[in-house]
Amino acid sequence: MDLSLIVPVYNEEENLPLLFQAVQAAMQPLKLEWEVILVDDGSRDGSLKVLEELAEKDTRHVKVVALRRNFGQTAAIAAGIDHAGGDIIIPLDADLQNDPADIGMLIEKLNEGYDVVSGWRINRQDTFSRTFPSHIANWLISQVTGVHLHDYGCTMKAYRREVLTDFRLYGEMHRFIPVYAAASGARITEMPVHHHPRKFGKAKYGLERTLKVVLDLFTVKFLTSYAKKPIYLFGGTGMSLIGISAVLLIFLFIRRVFFLVSVFESPLFIMAIMVAIMGFQSVLMGLIAELLARTYHESQDKATYTVRRTINLNK
Numbered sequence: 001m002d003l004s005l006i007v008p009v010y011n012e013e014e015n016l017p018l019l020f021q022a023v024q025a026a027m028q029p030l031k032l033e034w035e036v037i038l039v040d041d042g043s044r045d046g047s048l049k050v051l052e053e054l055a056e057k058d059t060r061h062v063k064v065v066a067l068r069r070n071f072g073q074t075a076a077i078a079a080g081i082d083h084a085g086g087d088i089i090i091p092l093d094a095d096l097q098n099d100p101a102d103i104g105m106l107i108e109k110l111n112e113g114y115d116v117v118s119g120w121r122i123n124r125q126d127t128f129s130r131t132f133p134s135h136i137a138n139w140l141i142s143q144v145t146g147v148h149l150h151d152y153g154c155t156m157k158a159y160r161r162e163v164l165t166d167f168r169l170y171g172e173m174h175r176f177i178p179v180y181a182a183a184s185g186a187r188i189t190e191m192p193v194h195h196h197p198r199k200f201g202k203a204k205y206g207l208e209r210t211l212k213v214v215l216d217l218f219t220v221k222f223l224t225s226y227a228k229k230p231i232y233l234f235g236g237t238g239m240s241l242i243g244i245s246a247v248l249l250i251f252l253f254i255r256r257v258f259f260l261v262s263v264f265e266s267p268l269f270i271m272a273i274m275v276a277i278m279g280f281q282s283v284l285m286g287l288i289a290e291l292l293a294r295t296y297h298e299s300q301d302k303a304t305y306t307v308r309r310t311i312n313l314n315k
């Protein structure tokens with residue numbers, strides 16, 4: 001199988017037949033062995049019924065995973081990936097905001113030698129109240145992770161299957177797949193894709209998603225930068241605090257000896273002691289985190305590196 005399209009579906013009954021037509025039209029000229037995995041994320045309308053009909057009409061290409069309840073877009077995408085058989089994996093939204101006609105172009109780009117091609121909704125058709133927070137979030141993610149993309153939130157991205165095997169997706173994290181992939185050495189690029197306004201059904205998300213995304217960013221940054229060496233983060237913070245405390249204490253000592261000001265004159269002495277204690281605590285937390293990191297990697301036999309290829313080796 002060359003290509004798996006993954007479509008998360010939540011209350012999209014009117015969009016599904018049109019989506020399938022568009023997918024068929026896009027796949028026709030490509031001459032690929034393909035499948036589309038539609039994941040019904042506990043829809044309350046007739047979506048599952050429509051999916052059953054589509055699957056019956058085209059048993060070769062249409063595959064359906066029906067989740068037991070609504071788990072959210074990220075979980076639906078993860079379920080699709082788990083069931084996918086393609087070497088290339090492209091998720092896209094069911095609401096026709098992404099354009100299946102872009103699939104060919106994404107694959108072409110991928111074949112230039114990339115592992116991830118990230119879609120960029122350059123003419124995004126959403127309200128200002130959606131696009132503005134998203135601009136800020138994109139800027140922030142780019143700065144914090146060092147993986148520079150314009151549009152993390154665009155569902156439509158093309159992945160080589162190998163770069164999707166190393167991690168699980170929680171919360172709102174499908175947008176961070178390129179960041180995880182970059183951390184394991186994937187070659188990443190982006191390209192503009194089309195974006196259309198939603199014609200049928202309702203958008204399921206509002207502003208609160210941006211907040212979740214920012215919280216997820218902490219986790220992703222920690223996992224990709226420090227999961228293997230947490231002591232660098234905690235220990236570094238701890239040592240800095242101990243350093244600050246030492247400077248304060250030296251200042252108080254000099255003031256005491258040369259200017260005869262009692263160290264108890266100001267709250268500085270108590271503060272210095274507290275900062276030092278916080279510093280020691282942080283170093284100790286780093287050591288506990290190191291134990292956890294070992295449990296995490298060794299209990300699951302997770303390697304601390306990823307291999308692109310080997311030569312004259314069978315493994």
Ligand code: UDP
Nearest residue numbers: 008009010041072073076093094095203204
């Ligand atoms: N979706 C889903 N589960 C949810 C919410 C949304 O599978 O709980 C799907 C939805 O059907 C659509 C995609 O995720 O295919 C994006 O949803 P939406 O269009 O509401 O998000 P937006 O385009 O506004 O980011």
Ligand code: MG
Nearest residue numbers: 093095097198
């Ligand atoms: Mg949408």
